[in-house]
Amino acid sequence: MEAMLISAVRAGDTDAVEHLLLAGADPDERDGAGTPVLCLAIESHAAPAARLLVEHGADPERHGPDGVRPLRKAVDSGSPALVEAVLSRADGGTPGEAELREARDLARHWYETGTEAELRRRTGAHGPVARTRVQDGEFDVVDELALGGATVRDGHPAILTDLDTRLGTVIPFDELRERALSRPDQEHAAWSASTMLLAHRRDQATWRAAKALRTHPDPAHRLFGAEVLRLTHLFDDRDEDPFAAPALRLFTDWAAVEKDPVVLAEVLVGLSEQPGPHVDAALLPHAGHDDARVRHAVAAGFDGHAPAFAPAVRDTLLALMTDPDPDVRRRACNTVASGKDRAPALADAMAALLDDPDRRVRVAAVHGLARHDDERCVEGDRRLPPAPPGTPYEYDLDEVWRYEMRRDGRR
Secondary structure (H helix, E strand, O other): OOHHHHHHHHOHHHHHHHHHHHOOOOOOOEEOOOOOHHHHHHOOHHHHHHOOOOOOOOOOOOOOOOOOOOHHHHHHOOOOHHHHHHOOOOOOOOOOHHHHHHHHHHHHHHHHHHHHHHHHHOOOOOOEEEEEEEEEEEOOOEEEEEEEEEEEEEEHHHHHHHHHHHHOOOOEEEHHHHHHHHHOOEHHHHHHHHHHHHOOOOHHHHHHHHHHHHHHHHHHHHHHHHHHHHHHHHHOOOOOOOOOHHHHHHHHHHHHOOOOOOHHHHHHHHHHHHHHHHHHHHHHHHHHOOOOOHHHHHHHHHOOOOOOOOOOHHOOOOOHHHOOOHHHHHHHHHHHHOOOOOHHHHHHHHHHHHHHHHHHHHHHHHHHHHHHOOOOOHHHHHHOOOOOOOOOHHHHHHHHHHHHHOOOOOO
16 A cells, blocks of 8 residues: 555645645655655655645655755746755755756756757657646746646746855856846746846846846836846845835836836836835826726835825725726725825725625625725625635735724723
8 A cells, every 4th residue: 555645745735745744655656666755756746735745854864766966856846835945954055066057057957958949859759838827936937838638837047046155156147148038927936046146136236237127129128128137126225225226216216217018117117116295296297097907016116105195196096996897996005095184085985895796805895894894894895706616815804803903992
């Protein structure tokens, strides 16, 4: 009979894997063919299970009958999350430099050859490749390619960046930009690996290189530059904050001329991370933009720290709470909920959303009314339809019982 731990890994049951490991299961368990359970997790693209196994002492050097070590197998998988999991040893140890270099060179080969081309070479298969967008790790996505019975993910640019960094290589700005633009998608692991690494450098050379992309004719390049600039300022926690004033000037000017809606939305997000009336004034002209992503950035960007919204901002939020796009309505409602303005018109606008066709908007309205100490939140909460299967716990609804505690003097 197959060991319970192996069965749990094959089934992708992360909770069961954790329970069994805590109960003393052997993290180096092998299946009937002699393959360690860590290798089975990698072959199944089960990054959470692989991380648990390594954190509970699985030997990252132990390979199966094929002779392929876990790190090399993880690189071949194309999953940045799997590579990170294999390298997350509880004792803080890392593979030797030679093994890391070998893994880095393998990742570079996949990146330079191209995922689909290398998959075809390895399988010898012809015909169309099945391509699916999948979650890889907590925050990133990748494409998963299937051909000839083999499956691989296209996260090799991110893997290459990770391994280069672990080896102490300082990757030039232009090379990181090209790795990101090989997968021009802000949610893709390749893109985020480059932008996050550059943003954490927090130096003037990176700032200048990113700023220079503002006038690039390709919107993808402008988007990359805007995100690096925004994150550079966002992650700079130094008291002097040398990028604050330059970011405000740059994003204010940029917002007035940018035509691409995706880039404009990113610029507006960067602008709104410096709250104040000057930011509100720069956001207002874009409230009626044709693209919902831009309107969403506007709705999210207004500063609610003042005792009341400026009249023009209040009117704009009221309009955005009736927007055709549910994400815009929800975001505008959340901005009103977190702001200090207690104008009755704002509460009435949230109450009007208690019958919205989108359940997430209704949840935002219930939460906002509770934050505004408005009794209508109680009935709105009661009338919410059941959450769809798989919906995470809705912490925003906890605000209703907090309101009731305040109302009843039971603090």
